[in-house]
Amino acid sequence: MGDVNDMRIVTWNINSLRLRLPLLARLGRDLGPDIICLQETKVPDALFPTEAIRDLGYIHTLYRGMKAYNGVAILSRVPLTPMDDTPDWCMRGDCRHIAASFSLGGETVDLHNFYIPAGGDIPDPEANPKFAHKLAFVDEAAAWFAGRTNRRTILVGDLNIAPLEQDVWSHKQLLTVVSHTPPETTRLLAWQENGFVDAMRHFVPADEKLYTWWSYRNRDWKASNRGRRLDHIWITPDLTEQLAGMTVLQDARDWPTTSDHVPVAVDFQD
Known part of the structure; x- marks a missing residue:
């Protein structure tokens, strides 16, 4: 990859960049992404490790972070133009969205990187303010995109919702578990269906299991395989013909001191 006519984009909830900085080098070796979200x-x-990331070949960086919580970044081998007109979601200032544009095949592509609130443990917006915040965040984001003309747009990130039945290890058992409850899944699918294509499911049919996250609580995550697909890549329909491949780097779940999420890559060709 690397040519402006071909592009590999990776999304990964790294769960602490400074703690897992060495794993970025391994990600580069294993997948060779052009852009990492x-x-x-x-x-x-002020403490973002720009120089260490430059040493890995990602000389264009955009980041929005805060101490100990949240934070999003885009690392790129190709030039990025920041998009500065994005909202302060729910008026929290909590660093959950960053966006940029880049050139693919001589045409501009907009890239949005999201980290949606997890929502706590109780799926009741009245009893749990974290869950209320999550639903409000998705509602705001869906409305914002619905009010825009979205052309040649890619949306990636840890959306913290597994929307389809085969996005979780047990649809029946997780219907009352935050990340797969109907108030979340219906909202996320409505947002997606109003202008986006699920790039991962373009390659893996909706009736096949597909996960990107396995809890730290599972002693042997591979044996139990109680996963969820919380990480997503969406594209506008005008990019569908340029989709060339998709990879869920499941092996990364076994890396030392790794995240509970694994990287997901989508390839585009002009």
Whole structure:
């Protein structure tokens, strides 16, 4: 990859960039992405490890972070133009969205990187303010995109919702578990269906299991395989013909001191 006519984009909830910085080099070796979108970087902007990331070949970086929580970043081998007209979602200032544009095949592509709130443990917006925040965030984001003309747009990130039955290890058992409840899944699918295509499911049919996250609580995550697809890549329909491949780097779940999420890559060709 690397040519402006071919592009590999990776999304990964790294769960602390500074703690897992060495794993970025391994990601580069294993997947060779042109652009990496990170979530849950947990680093304030003043301490962002720009030089270490430049040493990996990602000389164009955009980041929005805070101490200990949240944080998003875009690391790129190709030039990025920041998009500065994005909202302060729910008026929280909590560093959950960053966006940029880049050139693919001589045409501009907009790239949005999201980290949606997890929502706590109780799926009741009245009893749980974190869950209320999550639903409000998705509602705001869906409305914002619905009010725009979205052309040649890619949306990636840890959306913290597994919307389809085969996006979780047990649809029946997780219907009352935050990340797969109907108030979440219906909202996320409505947002997606109003202008986007699920790029991962373009390659893996909706009736096949597909996961990107396995809990730290599972002693042997591979044996139990109680996964969820919380990480997503969406595209506008005008990019569908340029889709060339998709990879869920499941082996990354076994890397030392790794995240509970694994990287997901989508390839585009002009």
